[in-house]
Amino acid sequence: MAMNWRQTVVPDMFDNDIVPFWNGLKQHKFMLSRCRHCGAHYWPMALCPKHEDNTFDDMEWTPTSGRGKIFAWEVVHKVKTPAIEHELPYALVLVELDEGPIFATRLAGRSPPGLTIGLPVEIAYEDVPETGLTLPLFKLST
């Protein structure tokens, strides 16, 4: 029996840099890494490139809006794993978040018709009880 792909996302996959992001999701918070100097946001963690003298201590994870616009999209029609086939076709999107960074994710459910660059989207938290994690899927804003 093939495993539901949602259950294959497990904490063992995460490196230390990304753990705060996933901990935030559990509380339905969409965390980005923020620069204490200028307020610019990044995902995943990075040293704000706008300054010469900052350090990683100048970056902090902070809850954000979880909203943005489609920056690029594609629709998956073919997969190799039979366990995923019943979900086809589904959309993958690059979201340009309102706070700035680009976040790559999947739209919940089947691909909606008329996908286009610029459409507003927002976080659609999907809890996975088997793993205790919450997945950061997105959906079209209504």
Add this chain to the structure above:
Amino acid sequence: MAAANQKFAIVGLGQFNGRGLAKSARTLQAEAARLAIADAGLDKKDIDGAINGLGVGGSMPGGGGWVDSFSRVLGLPTKFYWTVARGGTASIIGIVAATRALELGLADYVVVACAEAAWSNSHGKLATSPLGRGRAGRGNYSLGTEMLGFSAAQTAAGLHGFFATRHMHEYGTTSEHFGAVAVSCREWANLNPTAQMHGRPITVEDHQNSPMIVEPYHLLDCCLESDAGVAIVLTTAERAKELKKPPVYVMGLGFGDHARQQWWDKTNYTQLDVAPAKEAAFKQAGIQLEDIDCAQFYDCFTAEVVFQIEDYGWCKKGQGGPFAAEGAMAPGGIIPVNTGGGMLSGYYLFDYTGLAEAVVQLRGEGGARQVKDAEIALVTGHGGEMVIPGMCSTHACAILGR
């Protein structure tokens, strides 16, 4: 013309491709190296430097462990054996390393080799091996979001499609334009008996009717899966003159890497980082665009060809689609592109596919697909971490000449 003032040359080439070769990638790599050494008219005992230029660097994705050395398999008496790679820029990085080693006097003859059993991995009895999961593997660096659909897409198409939709959005490029690239490469493949898709002509209509894999990409927008091996032998220009085959000189090498622009400046989604690579390589080679007789572009997907034909300046930015539709890259066109069929119709082996074809053309060994009087060839590589949104940020450029 190119021969004056050149320091390093490719003097041996081994290449083969197929489906179901029933060998490990290690053995295929050793076989490619053996062929290249023989092609140069050298003996194994002459080879004192070896470079493993594979698409992945270090350990294999999925925990495949250490990569065994092909020099061990062949019993080469080398002074060094290095692994160098960054995705599909592996051969050009290998040439950088090899030429520097020659310059330092670390070796006299260096073999750079690559092989993959990608077709067998996904279709054959080896299908459970780590690489058989497709090229979506990301090594050990994990953001933990891969499973949100990207691994479910399971192929590099799911990672490259975004760039195509951006180009369509910004410039009005159409799927039929991408189809014209596929047709162009197939026309070349039909002149190359060793191409995987030789004898199977296609039209743009066939492209449109081929199954949708990851919209906007149809099946015919995607490169092939192949079992393949390529190796080259490099030496100094001085030594090259004494050998069997006409030397193919390494005239210029350049790189660009726009990871920062992709991730943080949110630019460069409809182009590759050609500008710095082109500037460096063309300057070293002392050439202009019009000096190039054929271009061997990295064509993992059709849009990458559109990007590069624009980024190098054969047409205006955004006009690559119409340029392809006019047949400008096809046999008889303005600039012969991917004259062996490329990875779309020839075989897949990172930037080695284009490198090998450039050597064939510059030696005049192209048969029915030979570009008349080919003296200077452009080869490109495209690679990097496949962690979206910053994906394949490296562009590599090599100018070869005779």
